Amino acid sequence: MGNKYDTILIRYGELSTKGKNRKDFIKRLELNLKNALRNYPNLTYQRTFDRIYIKLTDENPDELKEIISKVFGISSFSFTEKVKSDLDVIKEACLNYAKSMNEPKTFKVITRRHDKSFPLNSDGINRAVASDILKNTNHKVDVHHPDFSIQIEVREEDTYITSEKIPGAGGYPTGINGKVLLLLSGGIDSPVAAYELMKRGLEVEAIHYASPPYTSENAKQKVLDLASLISVYQGSMRVNVVNFTDLQLEIYKAVGDSYAITIMRRMMFRIAERYAKAHNCLAIATGESIGQVASQTLESMSVINEVINIPVIRPLVCMDKLEIINLAKKINTYELSILPFEDCCTIFDPKNPVTKPKSDKCYELEERFDYESLIEQCMQNIDNIVVYSKEKKESFL
Amino acid sequence: MPNQRIYFDHSSTTNIHPDVLETYIELLKTHYANSESLYDEGSEIARMMEKARASIAGLLGIHNDEVLFTGSSSESNSLAIKGVAFTNLNKKHIITTQVEHSSILNACEQLQRVFGYEITYLPVNQFGVVSLEDLKAALREDTMLVSIMHVNNEVGTVNPIKQIAEYVKTKSHAYFHVDMTQSIGKIPVDLTNIDLASISAHKIEGLKGSAILIKKKHVPMEPLINGGEQEYGLRGGTSNAVVNMVFAKTLRLALENETTHYQYVQSLHDYFMDKLNDIPGIEFNTNEFSIPHIINFSYEPIPSEVMQNALNQRGFLVSARSTCDSKSINPSHVLKAMGFSDKRASSCIRLSISHENTLAEIDAFIDSLKEIIQLYGE
Numbered sequence: 095m096g097n098k099y100d101t102i103l104i105r106y107g108e109l110s111t112k113g114k115n116r117k118d119f120i121k122r123l124e125l126n127l128k129n130a131l132r133n134y135p136n137l138t139y140q141r142t143f144d145r146i147y148i149k150l151t152d153e154n155p156d157e158l159k160e161i162i163s164k165v166f167g168i169s170s171f172s173f174t175e176k177v178k179s180d181l182d183v184i185k186e187a188c189l190n191y192a193k194s195m196n197e198p199k200t201f202k203v204i205t206r207r208h209d210k211s212f213p214l215n216s217d218g219i220n221r222a223v224a225s226d227i228l229k230n231t232n233h234k235v236d237v238h239h240p241d242f243s244i245q246i247e248v249r250e251e252d253t254y255i256t257s258e259k260i261p262g263a264g265g266y267p268t269g270i271n272g273k274v275l276l277l278l279s280g281g282i283d284s285p286v287a288a289y290e291l292m293k294r295g296l297e298v299e300a301i302h303y304a305s306p307p308y309t310s311e312n313a314k315q316k317v318l319d320l321a322s323l324i325s326v327y328q329g330s331m332r333v334n335v336v337n338f339t340d341l342q343l344e345i346y347k348a349v350g351d352s353y354a355i356t357i358m359r360r361m362m363f364r365i366a367e368r369y370a371k372a373h374n375c376l377a378i379a380t381g382e383s384i385g386q387v388a389s390q391t392l393e394s395m396s397v398i399n400e401v402i403n404i405p406v407i408r409p410l411v412c413m414d415k416l417e418i419i420n421l422a423k424k425i426n427t428y429e430l431s432i433l434p435f436e437d438c439c440t441i442f443d444p445k446n447p448v449t450k451p452k453s454d455k456c457y458e459l460e461e462r463f464d465y466e467s468l469i470e471q472c473m474q475n476i477d478n479i480v481v482y483s484k485e486k487k488e489s490f491l
Numbered sequence: 492m493p494n495q496r497i498y499f500d501h502s503s504t505t506n507i508h509p510d511v512l513e514t515y516i517e518l519l520k521t522h523y524a525n526s527e528s529l530y531d532e533g534s535e536i537a538r539m540m541e542k543a544r545a546s547i548a549g550l551l552g553i554h555n556d557e558v559l560f561t562g563s564s565s566e567s568n569s570l571a572i573k574g575v576a577f578t579n580l581n582k583k584h585i586i587t588t589q590v591e592h593s594s595i596l597n598a599c600e601q602l603q604r605v606f607g608y609e610i611t612y613l614p615v616n617q618f619g620v621v622s623l624e625d626l627k628a629a630l631r632e633d634t635m636l637v638s639i640m641h642v643n644n645e646v647g648t649v650n651p652i653k654q655i656a657e658y659v660k661t662k663s664h665a666y667f668h669v670d671m672t673q674s675i676g677k678i679p680v681d682l683t684n685i686d687l688a689s690i691s692a693h694k695i696e697g698l699k700g701s702a703i704l705i706k707k708k709h710v711p712m713e714p715l716i717n718g719g720e721q722e723y724g725l726r727g728g729t730s731n732a733v734v735n736m737v738f739a740k741t742l743r744l745a746l747e748n749e750t751t752h753y754q755y756v757q758s759l760h761d762y763f764m765d766k767l768n769d770i771p772g773i774e775f776n777t778n779e780f781s782i783p784h785i786i787n788f789s790y791e792p793i794p795s796e797v798m799q800n801a802l803n804q805r806g807f808l809v810s811a812r813s814t815c816d817s818k819s820i821n822p823s824h825v826l827k828a829m830g831f832s833d834k835r836a837s838s839c840i841r842l843s844i845s846h847e848n849t850l851a852e853i854d855a856f857i858d859s860l861k862e863i864i865q866l867y868g869e
Contacts, residue, residue: 307801307867 099155099173102162103256104146106169120146123167123267129329130161130483159260164326166293167270168262172245179209179253184219185226187255188244192227200236201227205246212248219246266295268328273297274407275366275375278333280316283381283410285324285427286418290409291379292327299375300331301366303338316433318481323427326483336365337475341468348463351444355389356451357459359398365472367402377405383413388447397453495806497852501694502644502673502785502843503810508696511741515698518733526732527719536732543739547703550742553682559704559722560735564672565594567689567704568638570715571668572598574725575636575687576608578711582635588613588621588650589828591640592670599638613639618780619648619829623655627662634665641674645812645825645841646777647785649678656684666710676745677753677784686710690742697741701734752846757783759844759853766857770864776826776839786842789826789835792868798840801867805859810841 106123124141127148131137136151150158155173162171177187192201205219214222223246224235245256274291278284278300288298302317318333325331341361349357366378382390389398399406410418422428498506507515524532526540541555548555561567572595576585587599589612602608611629613621621639630637637659641652652669659667668687671680676695682688687710692701706712706725718727760783767773767788776787790798795811802809812823822836842856 306804307797307799307863310796310800311803 098175099257100150100176101174101254102148102150102155102158102171103174104148104162104168104171105144105259105262106146106167119167119267119270122270123165126165126167126267126269126329127162130165130326131158132329134158161326162262163260164263165267166263166265166295166327167267169264170259170262172256172259174254174256176252176254179212179248179251181214181219181222184246184248184253184255185223188223188246189226189230191244191255191257192231192233195233195242198232198234199241200234200239202235202237202240202243203227203246204243205248207248209248209250211250219248263293263327265293268292268295269297271295272376273299273374274377274379275370275373276300276379277362277366277381278302278317278321279381280313280320280431280433281381282422282428282431283383283386283418285320285381285431286421286425287379287381287409288321288324288331289327289421289425291407292324297328298324298331298379299373300333301369302333302335303362303365304335305339305342306337308339308342316430318479320427320430322481322483323430324425325481330480330482333479333481334369335477335479336472337477338362338472341465341472344463344465344468349459352446352448353451353455353459354444355447356394356397356456359389359394360401360456360460361465361469363398363402363406364469367404368469368473369476370404377407378402379407379409381410382408383410383415383418386415388449391449393450394448397451397456400453495855496808497806497848497855498808499842499844499848499852499856500808500810501845501847502647502841504693504699505696505845506847507698508741508744510744511697511737514740515733515737518736522733522736526730527721540730540732540735543736546739547742550739550746551680551682551705553705554708556723557705557707559706559725560730560738561702561704561722561726562700562731564670564689564691564694564702565592567691567702568592568594568668568670569598570704570712570726571687571689571706572636572638573602574712574715575666575668575710576602576606577713579635580606582633583608584611584631584634585609585636585638586611586613586626586629586634586665587638588615588640590615590619590643590645590825591638592644592672595638595640595670615648615828617830618778619643619646619825620780621650621655623651623658626655627658630659630663630665632664634663636666636668637663638668638670640670640672641680642671642677642782643825644673645785645823645839646787646829647673647781647783647843648778649674649780649782652685653681653683660684674782675742676749677756677782679749692738692741695741695745697738697745698734700731701738701741703738748846753783755846756844759848759850760784760786762850763842763844763853766853767860770857770861772864772868774835776829776831776835784843784845786844787839788842789831789838789840790864790868791834791838793863794838795840797867798838798863801863802840802859805863807856807859810843811839812841 120141124139124146134153138149140147175187177183203220203224205216207216227233242258247254271294274296276284276288276298291298300321304314314335321331321333345357346354370378385391422431522536524536526533526537544558545555547558585599585608587595599610603610613625613629615621639650639655642649656667659665666686669685671688672691672694674680675690686707688705690703693699712725714725716727721727721730763786772790774789776789777785799811822833823839826836826839
């Protein structure tokens with residue numbers, strides 16, 4: 095984009111929400127935008143009933159575009175240039191913009207004249223600007239289906255020239271619909287689940303189970319890096335790392351091979367529920383998808399789910415692996431997800447995990463050891479780490 | 492990360508010697524000209540680099556033009572193998588060992604795969620040592636090159652390089668290359684009857700990205716990196732002049748202190764072994780043929796990766812196997828070649844000690860190791 099844009103105009107389109115909800119929506123969107131753009135401290139924000147305006151100083155519009163297009167709750171946005179209300183200046187600015195588009199394309203000029211003392215009326219301005227562009231480029235006019243349109247808003251002092259509408263990410267502003275606690279592993283699925291949750295306006299906090307030394311610092315760092323990649327959609331993300339080693343070792347000692355994963359998942363759910371309830375998360379979420387592994391059969395899900403009393407959201411539950419992979423590629427988490435590090439599910443990888451676990455059997459096995467105190471120990475051993483979408487540049491770079 | 496960080500990984504790399512660092516920084520600020528340039532600044536740098544080359548040659552008892560500056564021992568090894576192989580496509584047989592560094596093994600594998608060479612991989616005995624008899628049996632009329640490491644990087648065992656060199660030189664037409672990366676500065680090296688040798692700076696308190704290949708005058712060679720006349724036309728690219736200059740000081744300091752350091756490391760090693768011997772279940776993969784700088788042990792109930800993670804948590808920096816293979820999930824090929832089981836080769840830990848370590852560090856390590864074994868060593 096070659097022009098001297100000074101304002102970004104953010105549209106949230108037709109909202110179904112009204113009244114206070116709408117106000118909350120807009121406030122939250124502004125907050126999320128500020129979070130996403132926090133590395134640009136000189137931007138200033140102005141919120142109106144149907145738009146948010148962001149004033150630029152000398153920021154790079156391409157960088158901003160990249161970031162804003164990932165913020166949920168925006169239907170579209172445009173860059174605006176402010177020029178003097180003088181026909182020659184307006185014509186020149188519009189021509190520059192038209193020249194920045196690959197020729198030949200079709201276009202349309204739409205003028206709104208608030209300053210009725212301006213010598214030309216709206217139609218006159220349209221014609222003057224369009225004929226200048228027709229003369230100096232290979233673009234053609236198409237008033238019905240233009241490839242791009244130029245909007246001119248003439249006010250007394252200044253005129254605003256607005257570029258093409260850039261589509262936003264849609265959805266709801268992340269956080270507007272409350273907070274969920276997502277079980278984040280290092281795999282392909284859970285980051286995609288995070289994306290889907292955020293898209294529906296949910297703020298995502300993550301819980302990760304680490305089993306050092308069976309899992310390495312690198313494996314934990316990979317999870318934090320994944321969290322950082324998906325936190326572009328909500329600015330930052332809190333990742334709660336639970337030290338799971340002692341509990342996990344006890345499980346394997348007490349319940350044996352086939353039920354180990356089932357019991358382990360039940361423990362993970364119990365810990366997640368306790369953390370969620372203590373930290374205003376209204377639900378827990380997972381990246382589970384029916385039938386993908388032994389613990390994701392309907393029978394397994396059922397006996398794992400029965401130990402808690404909080405909604406469990408599974409955004410990927412009916413997606414195919416390939417669909418999930420494609421989404422992971424779209425949100426740039428795939429390459430990182432497939433790096434081979436041990437995680438707490440693979441490290442003790444049982445040979446014959448049960449696919450149809452029985453509830454009675456689970457309770458019976460859990461009688462064998464004092465998991466309650468081990469869970470309490472886990473709850474005391476949670477490391478809270480906040481990751482941001484883009485770490486500050488290292489000093490040596 | 493715990494505050495105390497104790498380094499037992501000197502065979503991976505070493506901290507830079509303060510004298511080397513100081514000289515490097517001083518030179519780097521001013522000596523930026525291209526050593527090939529004809530104006531005074533360029534000639535001065537070329538002159539200094541040649542001085543360094545001469546000093547290195549002097550320390551090793553060879554001619555100046557037998558020292559080629561390269562970027563790493565891996566590069567030196569690749570150049571030695573492929574650079575010599577490409578000079579005579581009628582002799583397509585190469586002998587090396589099963590326990591070489593990946594740079595040698597992969598260069599040979601590439602020659603076999605792409606150019607149809609035949610490679611003989613000599614076995615090692617239970618101590619990790621190559622036998623002269625096996626080499627004698629493997630040598631053929633069309634053997635172009637023999638490449639055998641001086642000291643093994645995982646178990647520190649010393650090969651009978653002197654006897655092998657003498658045999659290859661007198662009884663065959665093959666050239667003989669020795670990877671001296673893990674021996675230089677630790678034990679004496681003798682280049683008699685050796686045609687090519689690789690030496691790296693960063694294993695002896697020098698800079699990374701700095702190494703040499705020793706290539707005796709009579710050895711033919713094709714370059715792998717084509718460019719100008721740098722390094723006698725055998726390695727193109729603008730000379731990393733200042734880095735090459737400080738290689739000389741790095742090597743001099745290492746050789747000057749070799750004996751004193753060896754004695755000190757030997758005493759640390761003996762102390763370490765005593766302490767480790769008291770822990771039930773520890774099995775040593777190093778032996779009487781190993782240099783004292785490396786102690787390799789297995790504690791079978793705890794796989795290498797888990798042990799490394801646990802040690803890292805407690806502030807100890809160690810390797811399991813060659814650092815160049817640390818991302819590989821296979822058991823150590825060196826330990827497998829020595830006849831150890833998969834389990835033993837998947838639970839090895841390599842401690843590599845230097846004159847910078849202390850008895851107190853060893854005590855701290857032993858305490859932590861006992862704790863880890865108690866926690867995770869079912």
